[in-house]
Amino acid sequence: MSQQSAPRPADLVVFGGTGDLSMRKLLPSLYLLDRDGHLDARTRVVAVSRDGLTDADFRDKAAAAVRGHQAVQVTEPDVLRRFLERLSHTTVDVGGDPSGWEDLAAVLAPDRDRVFYLAVPPMISGEICRGLAAAGLVTPAARVVMEKPLGRDLASSQAVNDAVGAVFDESRTYRIDHYLGKETVQNLLVLRFANVFLEPLWNSRWIDHVQITAAETVGVGGRRGYYDTSGAMRDMVQNHLLQLLCLTAMEPPSSYDRDAVRDEKLKVLQSLRPLEGDRVAEDTVRGQYGRGTVQGAEVLGYLDEAGGPAASDTETFVALRAEIANWRWAGVPFYLRTGKRMSHSRSEIVVRFREVPHPIFPGTHLPGAGSLVIRLQPDEGIHLTMLAKTPGAGALRLRPVPLELSFADTFSTRSPEAYERLLMDVLAGDSTLFMRRDEVEAAWRWVDPVIEAWNGLSTTPETYPAGSAGPAGAHRLIGRTGRTWYEEERHR
């Protein structure tokens, strides 16, 4: 899994190469890979779009995108020049004038690996793949990279996978979930399977419940059009949150091999207890942000954001209670929660241990004690709260104290961007950190009935003010069993 091998020369062809993802994520990440010596000198990046740009125009756009990226900070002129020389633009009108495919063929080299990155809406993925095949551009080792959304339900996801699968077999298909490229997510596997002390405790006997949160302060911004057809369940839960749940809950794989890891993740998805019927109303909460103040700035409510209808039931927040029906996890709730326009940006997994079976000290039941927090962002780290004696000769008093591991302080090296890691893996032909078709489909199988049930309910998402902790229903959901969201417990 993601073991480094020497970079190989490749032609990386990005469909949607002038779009938002390419500018915000792919090009800055490729620049950083180049700067850090992870790209072979002969590797080329070909942006494909209908924009009719010259290579020079595209390089200007790319330079601005690289310079403006927060992870780049300072561009080194020599590195930037070398990087820009790798870039070119080809105009292809997919489904239209075929001459673009010939232009593309002319810039690809027979002795370089071919990677086709589809940074485009899923419904045109199949057409692009057919175009590539018809133009004879799909060499036996060529790979294809797909971005989410991978469909909007099981049926549409199967249609996209079938269309792409008709040209690229599964072993050459890389489905991105960028959460899998985050450093802490990979560290979660190391924490669990390279240390001996956690695994014996990692089950329903010692763990009371798990919370997985991805909270963002941003709203939907300019993506209202897309978002209105998606909502938080499809945008975040079906992929990022379920992947985090899989890595937290999976059995130890027999090796760090791509299929061994993905087989175990699939078993978790297949063990999720279906959320159907009355359970949907009981165990899920939908919210939609209204106007409010986020970090001192007044912001619009979801319905006022441009690019979508003035009335909409699209959820910008979801909290739900999931159960994994297997021996390890029976009876342990997994609370998943994600929302836009929340008070803080925070993504973390909180594993809450049970209390000791027989307390011998007074005050053993203290808020926040016995939690292991695996923090993905903003600051990556691992935080364990344990009870310790308060110093002093008086009455014996206990207090929760933190054991803190900050990756930034401990390793004092920059954590790569998720896309750097994933692009490097695609170029090296390592698909461990990518989703296999059966995983994506198993996730849709679990998510679809929830969305269907929501559509049949007379209730609409609960409004929560932007900049808040989400709708009150989320607090009732976890509070029903006497539990509390981690951040509230700490501040009690």
Ligand code: BG6
């Ligand atoms: C994307 C979603 O997949 O993930 C966005 O489409 C979301 O809506 C983003 O904002 C969050 O990613 P990150 O890395 O900022 O947590």
